[in-house]
Amino acid sequence: MREELFVSGRNLPNIDPHLHAWHWPIPVYLFLGGLAAGLLFFASYYTILGKEKTMPTVVKWAPFIVPIALVVGLMALFYDLTNKLYFWRLYTTLRLESPMSWGAWVLMLVTPLSMVWVATYIKELIPSWDWKFPIIENTIEWFAKYRKVMAWILLPMSIILGIYTGILLSAFNARPLWNNSILGPLFLVSGLSTAAALIIWTSKDHAERLLFSKIDLVLIGIELFIIVHMMMGFMAGPSVQLEAAALLFGGAYTVVFWVFVVILGLLFPAALEIAELMGNKIPVAVPAIMVLMGGLIFRFVMVEAGQITRYLY
Amino acid sequence: MRYGMAIDTLKCVGCADCVVACQTENKVPIGYCRDWITETVDGTYPLVEVELRSERCNHCENSPCVRCCPTGASHIIEGGIVLVTPEACIGCSACIESCPYDARYTHPSGHVDKCTFCHHRVEKGLNTACTSVCPTHCIYFGDLDNPRSDVSLALKNRKYKALAPEAGTGPQIFYLI
Numbered sequence: 001m002r003e004e005l006f007v008s009g010r011n012l013p014n015i016d017p018h019l020h021a022w023h024w025p026i027p028v029y030l031f032l033g034g035l036a037a038g039l040l041f042f043a044s045y046y047t048i049l050g051k052e053k054t055m056p057t058v059v060k061w062a063p064f065i066v067p068i069a070l071v072v073g074l075m076a077l078f079y080d081l082t083n084k085l086y087f088w089r090l091y092t093t094l095r096l097e098s099p100m101s102w103g104a105w106v107l108m109l110v111t112p113l114s115m116v117w118v119a120t121y122i123k124e125l126i127p128s129w130d131w132k133f134p135i136i137e138n139t140i141e142w143f144a145k146y147r148k149v150m151a152w153i154l155l156p157m158s159i160i161l162g163i164y165t166g167i168l169l170s171a172f173n174a175r176p177l178w179n180n181s182i183l184g185p186l187f188l189v190s191g192l193s194t195a196a197a198l199i200i201w202t203s204k205d206h207a208e209r210l211l212f213s214k215i216d217l218v219l220i221g222i223e224l225f226i227i228v229h230m231m232m233g234f235m236a237g238p239s240v241q242l243e244a245a246a247l248l249f250g251g252a253y254t255v256v257f258w259v260f261v262v263i264l265g266l267l268f269p270a271a272l273e274i275a276e277l278m279g280n281k282i283p284v285a286v287p288a289i290m291v292l293m294g295g296l297i298f299r300f301v302m303v304e305a306g307q308i309t310r311y312l313y
Numbered sequence: 314m315r316y317g318m319a320i321d322t323l324k325c326v327g328c329a330d331c332v333v334a335c336q337t338e339n340k341v342p343i344g345y346c347r348d349w350i351t352e353t354v355d356g357t358y359p360l361v362e363v364e365l366r367s368e369r370c371n372h373c374e375n376s377p378c379v380r381c382c383p384t385g386a387s388h389i390i391e392g393g394i395v396l397v398t399p400e401a402c403i404g405c406s407a408c409i410e411s412c413p414y415d416a417r418y419t420h421p422s423g424h425v426d427k428c429t430f431c432h433h434r435v436e437k438g439l440n441t442a443c444t445s446v447c448p449t450h451c452i453y454f455g456d457l458d459n460p461r462s463d464v465s466l467a468l469k470n471r472k473y474k475a476l477a478p479e480a481g482t483g484p485q486i487f488y489l490i
Contacts, residue, residue, distance in 0.1 A: 003354040010349040012418040019415060021406040082404030083423035089384040089401050100407050101383035173377055173480060174413035238479070311413040311477040 004312075019307045025076035027299035030165045031194070032073035033107075034187055034295065036066045037162030038195025040114060044151035044158060052147075057203040058212075060121045065198065066114040074107065099171050103164040110157050113150060120144040162188040169306060177244035177306040180233050186226045187299075193219035194295040197269070201288035209284060213273045216291065220270045227262065244309040253305040261301060265294015316392045316430055317457035317485040318441075319467040320367050324451035327352060327365040331443035331452065335369075338431060338442035342421050347428040348443060366488055367443065367452065370395060370416040370428035371476065374483030378408035378417065386424070392456075393485060394432050399424040413480040430454075457485065 014021045043063045046055045081087055091108065095101040119140050123129050131137040143150070166187030169178040196216040203209045234245035247253045269287035276282040327350045335341060335348050348369035355362045372395045379387045379395060386401035387408050397408075397417075402424035409417045409425060420426040431441035435454075439445070444454040455462030460469075468487060475484040 005352055015415050015418055021409045082419045083402050086403045089403055093385045095385060097380045098383045171381060172411045174411050311480050313477045
């Protein structure tokens with residue numbers, strides 16, 4: 001038996017009795033960042049392939065969600081800062097050791113670029129749109145000529161944006177649940193999967209929907225594989241990782257993880273998508289919303305449970 | 314030059330004078346603390362061991378807080394002391410998350426705060442406030458690179474340990490056992 005107690009002095013808010021310094025804005029941002037990254041990835045990928053005409057939702061419509069998601073996500077991050085007025089300090093340094101630092105710089109590049117991307121398509125999608133000032137109109141027309149260049153920039157940037165949300169957490173070696181090298185790829189695949197789900201949900205084109213149902217199925221498969229891989233890593237790890245995994249195996253986060261993330265967020269929508277591909281009529285919104293909810297809950301579970309895990313000495 | 318601290322767990326009585334001295338010396342806001350006393354009980358009766366420890370930031374050689382800080386607010390100065398610049402700290406809590414010792418907290422004014430090894434005193438050649446005030450003289454502070462400093466002499470003839478060395482942070486606070 002080992003018992004540890006504080007004789008004096010420790011009653012620090014958000015740290016005692018257990019760490020809870022990151023609240024809801026962090027998982028919300030991680031979800032929106034991953035979703036935006038996935039949408040940008042598909043949009044730029046199919047632009048590079050020259051499929052703007054045949055994939056209108058992916059390339060033109062769905063990216064409208066990206067600036068909204070990024071701005072809302074960044075607002076959530078800003079809300080979470082306790083020294084808000086100094087936020088600009090992020091941009092007086094570039095620290096490659098800190099995923100938060102280079103993540104901030106990637107966002108600095110991706111957010112305006114995604115807005116430009118959307119702006120170049122506004123007139124095409126809404127013919128009555130008027131930019132009011134010729135200078136804005138000319139600038140956007142100039143950018144519209146370089147969509148392929150933007151796509152080539154956005155493709156790697158979206159992968160970095162999607163993977164950094166996971167690397168951000170895995171960089172904290174003091175939190176054993178986060179401190180594994182597969183978390184970055186897991187967050188990336190999860191972000192791509194939620195983006196595919198959103199495209200299925202918003203698309204009006206049957207072929208596009210079918211393609212993304214297949215893509216989402218593959219991504220769900222990879223995600224499940226990585227989750228199993230991660231669990232095996234915990235099980236083969238040192239005692240701090242075993243204790244971290246215990247939260248997901250019989251601990252406080254078991255039900256929410258296995259029922260809401262794995263079963264209702266991955267397996268069940270995957271079954272619905274398979275049923276649809278086999279020709280059954282399934283309302284598209286149902287699997288899509290389940291994948292999106294699963295992705296959001298997954299990030300809540302990881303952020304909340306990760307903060308409980310720690311080194312015991 | 315490498316500042317370090319040795320704390321004699323056999324002499325510590327857990328009076329918390331170090332905590333109060335730190336709060337007074339560093340004007341730590343009421344209700345917060347940069348150091349604290351932990352009592353650990355190990356084993357089952359009749360083989361029970363009690364250990365009292367005065368804990369604080371370990372001023373790690375490989376500090377995860379410095380690594381994770383996106384603005385460079387957390388930094389290491391001469392002598393291996395880890396400090397936070399309040400005006401550069403955005404309060405993102407990354408350093409709090411990265412510290413295996415839970416040694417950091419958010420100051421009510423927004424920035425992250427923690428033990429500074431009383432660097433304002435150390436610069437003048439004084440001991441840290443907690444060392445100076447300890448009634449059982451169980452805290453030794455000084456330059457680990459100097460074989461004749463208080464801390465080096467304390468570590469010379471005794472068995473000692475650090476907290477969570479497996480976290481790979483290279484803590485500079487040692488507990489004499």
